Amino acid sequence: VAKTILVIEDDADIRRLLKQRFESEGYDTAFAWDAVTALTIARKSEPDLIILDLGLPGGDGWVVMERLQTLAPYAMIPIVVVSAQSAETSAERATEAGAFAFVEKPFQMETLLTAVRNGLGD
Amino acid sequence: VSVQAGTWRALAALTLVVAAGTGVVVVLGNRVEDARTQSRLLSSLHIDAQRLHLEALEAALAARVGPAQQRGIHSARVGMVEAIHGLRGGSRRDLRLLRARNARFSSAVERELEAIENGRAARLHQAGLATAFWFTKLERVVLRLQSAEDVRYDSVRHQRDAAWIALLALALLAAGGFAWRATIARRRENERLRELGRMKEEFVASVSHELRTPLTSIRGYLELVLEGDSTPEQADYLRVIDRNADRLLDLINDLLDVAQAENGHLVLNREPVALESVVADAVAGLEPTAAARQIELGLHVATEDGPVDLDRKRIGQLVDNLLSNALKFTPDGGSVDVRLAPENGHVRLDVSDTGIGIPEAEQARLFERFFRASGQSIQGTGLGLAISKAIVEAHGGEIAVRSTEGIGTTFSVLLPR
Numbered sequence: 407v408a409k410t411i412l413v414i415e416d417d418a419d420i421r422r423l424l425k426q427r428f429e430s431e432g433y434d435t436a437f438a439w440d441a442v443t444a445l446t447i448a449r450k451s452e453p454d455l456i457i458l459d460l461g462l463p464g465g466d467g468w469v470v471m472e473r474l475q476t477l478a479p480y481a482m483i484p485i486v487v488v489s490a491q492s493a494e495t496s497a498e499r500a501t502e503a504g505a506f507a508f509v510e511k512p513f514q515m516e517t518l519l520t521a522v523r524n525g526l527g528d
Numbered sequence: 529v530s531v532q533a534g535t536w537r538a539l540a541a542l543t544l545v546v547a548a549g550t551g552v553v554v555v556l557g558n559r560v561e562d563a564r565t566q567s568r569l570l571s572s573l574h575i576d577a578q579r580l581h582l583e584a585l586e587a588a589l590a591a592r593v594g595p596a597q598q599r600g601i602h603s604a605r606v607g608m609v610e611a612i613h614g615l616r617g618g619s620r621r622d623l624r625l626l627r628a629r630n631a632r633f634s635s636a637v638e639r640e641l642e643a644i645e646n647g648r649a650a651r652l653h654q655a656g657l658a659t660a661f662w663f664t665k666l667e668r669v670v671l672r673l674q675s676a677e678d679v680r681y682d683s684v685r686h687q688r689d690a691a692w693i694a695l696l697a698l699a700l701l702a703a704g705g706f707a708w709r710a711t712i713a714r715r716r717e718n719e720r721l722r723e724l725g726r727m728k729e730e731f732v733a734s735v736s737h738e739l740r741t742p743l744t745s746i747r748g749y750l751e752l753v754l755e756g757d758s759t760p761e762q763a764d765y766l767r768v769i770d771r772n773a774d775r776l777l778d779l780i781n782d783l784l785d786v787a788q789a790e791n792g793h794l795v796l797n798r799e800p801v802a803l804e805s806v807v808a809d810a811v812a813g814l815e816p817t818a819a820a821r822q823i824e825l826g827l828h829v830a831t832e833d834g835p836v837d838l839d840r841k842r843i844g845q846l847v848d849n850l851l852s853n854a855l856k857f858t859p860d861g862g863s864v865d866v867r868l869a870p871e872n873g874h875v876r877l878d879v880s881d882t883g884i885g886i887p888e889a890e891q892a893r894l895f896e897r898f899f900r901a902s903g904q905s906i907q908g909t910g911l912g913l914a915i916s917k918a919i920v921e922a923h924g925g926e927i928a929v930r931s932t933e934g935i936g937t938t939f940s941v942l943l944p945r
Contacts, residue, residue, distance in 0.1 A: 423744075426752065461741070512747050512748075515748055
């Protein structure tokens, strides 16, 4: 059974890019674009890994991060945080908040894929 | 810098005010001392007058003058004592009054003497003696009154001086106040500028972050296309796009650094670091570039003094900047040397090249943002050296350049251990 990756990202082009990439790697994908859809789709899609863009509109990235960490069904799902904020300022905070990995934007696809594979134990 | 100047100005104003205040206190002290002297003098005058009064009565009794004469002498005396009393808190007018009363007193005595001369010859001698003695005493009293007046005069002069000094102090206070206001205005201006700087930094930061997202798409899709089927020519063009996307990212990162450095916010993450290893890493990272252009890249380490407290990432960035520059401006087949050596409690890092060199007139402006030496067509953001300087200075170090056109350039960095 293919593992499912939930991508929470507000930029449509990046969502499409990641869909193409992850599906060509044999993963199933689900997408959300803001804090509200993130939680609904997380419930529906039952992901094995979540990719979360911290730069959601209105600073909602951190809110989603916190919700996912505190809601029982999602607390065990590894989260790979992606952010256009420089690693210096956000990486530590993300790790403290329970992120599995932090990837700085713009990322090399290979870097993100490595983080995803590690997160899924592949 | 201007805050410091303002502080000095405020200190100077404060010193002046304190000096003026001291002057005022000294003068007031003198005045108090004068008043005390005068008061002592008046007290003794008072006692003298009382004694004289008694002696006058005794002399009058001895001369056996009549009760009317005795009363006359008595009242004249009392008037004089009262006048002396009045002088204590009074003015020059009181002294004039005292003199007038003294004169009246003297003439009363003279009248008595006349009466004695006219009617009672037998008592003449005794009374004459007593009165002569009396007049001597009176004269002394008047002399001392004169000196009391002098003290009063001095006091008036001091008062005038005090008034001048108070005026001066007021003027100085006003000047100090203006200086203070100017300082505060300057401080406000500084704060405003700092606020503007902060806003600019924030703006640059948010713009940089906004630019990263589209760059993610550009690079991601380029990668996708490059992996697919494209003609060699197309692939070449796509790589040009990719290279320029990388340059754009470098520029964004540099702009962020410059905005931070300008605002004095270049945050350092200091830890004990073996500088040799940071330098060696940077050299290793650029070895392929150097090898591709037959540039000899030499590393000479003459320091084993243990780790230095510095920001590993920033110092890595610094060495990388200096090395990339050296490679950029050195023709194929040249050489670039990195030297690390202790110097007077500092660590000295030299990066020398056999490149094109920098005209002397342009060396001073080299560390300015976006400055490029004339005639260079080599690509870069023009921010590298400005950032390098900011990194060195944030570490409390110094950076300098020596260069001869056509021979080469050496950048030297001194970092405190």
